[in-house]
Amino acid sequence: MATDKAQLAEGSAEGLNHPRVQRSLRSARLLIGCYVALSVCTLIAVVLLRDHHDIVNAAVWTRASIVVAASLLMAWFAARTARGHSRSYLRLRLSSAAMVIAIAVIVALPGAFPAWLKAEQAACGVLLLGVVLTLNGRHVRSVFTSR
DSSP states (O other): OHHHHHHHHSOSHHHHTSHHHHHHHHHHHHHHHHHHHHHHHHHHHHHHTTTOTTTOOHHHHHHHHHHHHHHHHHHHHHHHHHTTOHHHHHHHHHHHHHHHHHHHHHHHSOSSSOHHHHHHHHHHHHHHHHHHHHHTSHHHHHHHHTO
């Protein structure tokens, strides 16, 4: 057990390659991959439903486009984080937490977004909440904060 803690505390490749850290990073990448897929499918749905102005308005177009861009950026951060880039880890932690907050606001506030988009955003929020919890775990954090 002491060896596990020492290995995790090191900012070296050994800490990054620790099974717990690798499992956490794989989980985060899987959740982000699902987030990307859901976001892209939503944008495709927006394109297909573009003539139905009651369910696809300008706010939906804007939000769907932003979410796809953010999801792809997070996927890039996750790939770099898995290779040990501490700045990408920080960017991924911050962007995933910011998106969870933005999604919570969108889901909670009445107004510009239809119910179907709010439901999709809630699903995205659940995926990203998993990312936030995984990346802020003690094991992963110890590897990147010691760098």
